[in-house]
Amino acid sequence: MASALKSTVLRHIRVPISQTLTVNGSRLTAVRLMSSSHDDHLDKKEVADRVLDVIKSYPKVDPSKVTPDVHFQKDLGLDSLDSVEIVMALEEEFKLDIPDKEADKIDSLPLAIEYIYNHPMAS
Amino acid sequence: MSVASYLARRAAQKERVRILYRRALKDTLNWAVHRHLFYPDADALRERFEANRNVEDIELIERMITAGEAAHDKWRHPDPYIVPWAPGGSKFCRNPTPPAGIEIVYNYGREDND
Numbered sequence A: 001m002a003s004a005l006k007s008t009v010l011r012h013i014r015v016p017i018s019q020t021l022t023v024n025g026s027r028l029t030a031v032r033l034m035s036s037s038h039d040d041h042l043d044k045k046e047v048a049d050r051v052l053d054v055i056k057s058y059p060k061v062d063p064s065k066v067t068p069d070v071h072f073q074k075d076l077g078l079d080s081l082d083s084v085e086i087v088m089a090l091e092e093e094f095k096l097d098i099p100d101k102e103a104d105k106i107d108s109l110p111l112a113i114e115y116i117y118n119h120p121m122a123s
Numbered sequence B: 001m002s003v004a005s006y007l008a009r010r011a012a013q014k015e016r017v018r019i020l021y022r023r024a025l026k027d028t029l030n031w032a033v034h035r036h037l038f039y040p041d042a043d044a045l046r047e048r049f050e051a052n053r054n055v056e057d058i059e060l061i062e063r064m065i066t067a068g069e070a071a072h073d074k075w076r077h078p079d080p081y082i083v084p085w086a087p088g089g090s091k092f093c094r095n096p097t098p099p100a101g102i103e104i105v106y107n108y109g110r111e112d113n114d
Helices: A002-012 A044-056 A072-076 A080-093 A100-105 A109-118 B003-031 B035-050 B058-074
Strands: A020-023 A026-029
Touching (some): A044 A080, A044 A109, A072 A080, A080 A100, B003 B035, B003 B058
């Protein structure tokens, strides 16, 4: 409950970037996100497309049923072990390492897209 | 035993099974040298889980999960694949290149003395 409220609040708060720094004539934003290996980030549409591709290529899934808001077990007729396999396929697609407890919670497509889009290391 | 505690225990067991399956599947990929060797191994692993799909006795399930976790622990890969950015990975804590326009002054503070 508290975490849901927190994420809802955080989604609506925007912190304006006011400080900018000028170095050698080029303007750089003073706030630099913590990123160690890559600076570009995936946009939401690309994440959604690639997630959809992964789900559609899973052998037990009927590709015509896959829409961006399906639940793996309720809508696609998969069981819990299938969704484990799908999450693992998503990890490989986006080069992620999702902790076991968090991966266990990902049971629907919107949740998967949301998680991967917000993951700083997704690529 | 009340229904609520039974259901809670079943839910906990289901979660343990999912996590065990996830770890075992990842470990199967560690042991398989190539993708085409991994697929039959993954199918065999899935078969081993599917064989006990209809077990109902909660104590028996408990013992089977414990046995499965022990077996997985025994046959764990000694040098598993780790995603490069994750702790233990090959890119962990590597520094990114500085953004364009940033200049590193190596003799900062000693320009006039030497």
